[in-house]
Amino acid sequence: MKLNHVSIVFPTNDLVTVNAKFDTATYLAVYDVSAQSAEFLHAAQFDTDTPADQQLQERCAVTDGSSILFTFGQLSGLAAFHMVNHKVFAIKISAPEPIDTLIERTQEMIQSHPPLWLQRALNHQEGSKSEAKA
Numbered sequence: 001m002k003l004n005h006v007s008i009v010f011p012t013n014d015l016v017t018v019n020a021k022f023d024t025a026t027y028l029a030v031y032d033v034s035a036q037s038a039e040f041l042h043a044a045q046f047d048t049d050t051p052a053d054q055q056l057q058e059r060c061a062v063t064d065g066s067s068i069l070f071t072f073g074q075l076s077g078l079a080a081f082h083m084v085n086h087k088v089f090a091i092k093i094s095a096p097e098p099i100d101t102l103i104e105r106t107q108e109m110i111q112s113h114p115p116l117w118l119q120r121a122l123n124h125q126e127g128s129k130s131e132a133k134a
Contacts, residue, residue: 005034006121007066010099019096021073028062035110038103063088067121070102087124089117
């Protein structure tokens with residue numbers, strides 16, 4: 001089991017930059033991030049022809065097991081409700097940013113003195129791994 005790592009979800013339209021809202025992104029890219037490494041786990045692609053309520057369910061399912069969601073713009077009320085209930089800490093960014101930059105910033109925080117929200121995310125991730133093994 002990896003220690004001091006988090007699973008992070010990035011809404012993106014190009015798999016390089018967080019440049020979309022959670023509810024409308026073409027992709028949700030999921031990474032496992034620790035102080036020394038970052039591993040791309042998978043990306044879920046969404047079809048804009050799917051009804052909005054079904055898409056939201058599918059998008060929320062991608063976040064299950066993750067601890068952090070970076071998003072460009074506000075979450076819808078239902079998406080925010082899901083994040084709170086599943087202990088996913090949502091971070092709104094005000095301008096598009098490269099995924100690599102957000103990963104590096106998270107790694108720097110893990111290495112130094114993680115803020116309380118990141119400490120909770122790290123603890124939540126470790127708790128999820130322990131429950132999965134039981």
